[in-house]
Amino acid sequence: MSPQDSFLNTDDDQDEDVTWTHWVSAEPFRAWLGHLTAATGLEPLTIGVAAGIPTRVARSLATSATRPRRIRAIDAIGLLALNPNNLAANGKMLCDARPAHLSLVELHSHCPNATMLSRRLNIGVDVARGILDGWLDVCQQSTAWGCIALASQITYDQSKPGASTHTATDLFDLAEAA
Numbered sequence: 001m002s003p004q005d006s007f008l009n010t011d012d013d014q015d016e017d018v019t020w021t022h023w024v025s026a027e028p029f030r031a032w033l034g035h036l037t038a039a040t041g042l043e044p045l046t047i048g049v050a051a052g053i054p055t056r057v058a059r060s061l062a063t064s065a066t067r068p069r070r071i072r073a074i075d076a077i078g079l080l081a082l083n084p085n086n087l088a089a090n091g092k093m094l095c096d097a098r099p100a101h102l103s104l105v106e107l108h109s110h111c112p113n114a115t116m117l118s119r120r121l122n123i124g125v126d127v128a129r130g131i132l133d134g135w136l137d138v139c140q141q142s143t144a145w146g147c148i149a150l151a152s153q154i155t156y157d158q159s160k161p162g163a164s165t166h167t168a169t170d171l172f173d174l175a176e177a178a
Contacts (some may be wrong), residue, residue, distance in 0.1 A: 015094035022073035029071055029079050037062075037120075042091065045149035050087060051078040055152040068109045077123065091142030100147035101134045110154055121146040 048058025
């Protein structure tokens with residue numbers, strides 16, 4: 001059963017507008033996210049950012065520790081809107097680098113340095129430094145998605161019990177392991 005078939009097979013009235021209160025089975029979307037990850041090489045959280053869904057949804061679909069039985073229909077629609085070819089092509093397009101910069105700057109002392117960011121996102125150190133310092137005007141869309149996803153993962157790791165003792169390097173290593 002494809003994600004599209006599963007999505008259409010809901011208990012909700014088909015004539016209603018889909019809102020954030022409608023829910024669908026998560027299983028086909030877990031598989032779809034896995035397929036997108038394998039086909040594009042992008043990480044699940046990065047794909048979540050590209051789909052416009054909360055990174056917590058992408059994280060829960062991608063990790064075996066938290067297996068939701070259902071997700072919001074609006075998030076399912078966001079995932080269904082992606083296909084591997086378009087995702088890869090859109091990721092190579094240039095975009096405003098400011099959202100990437102702002103997402104990392106909000107980490108304050110937990111922000112990775114340029115070398116860490118370069119290694120994590122597989123980008124040049126100069127590009128990473130430009131994003132972190134805010135002087136880079138444009139970057140590839142996939143780089144911006146990756147920065148936002150990384151900032152989300154570091155924030156998530158920082159919120160765990162006992163995380164206040166972690167350094168920026170520790171949090172970066174935790175995010176890299178996720």
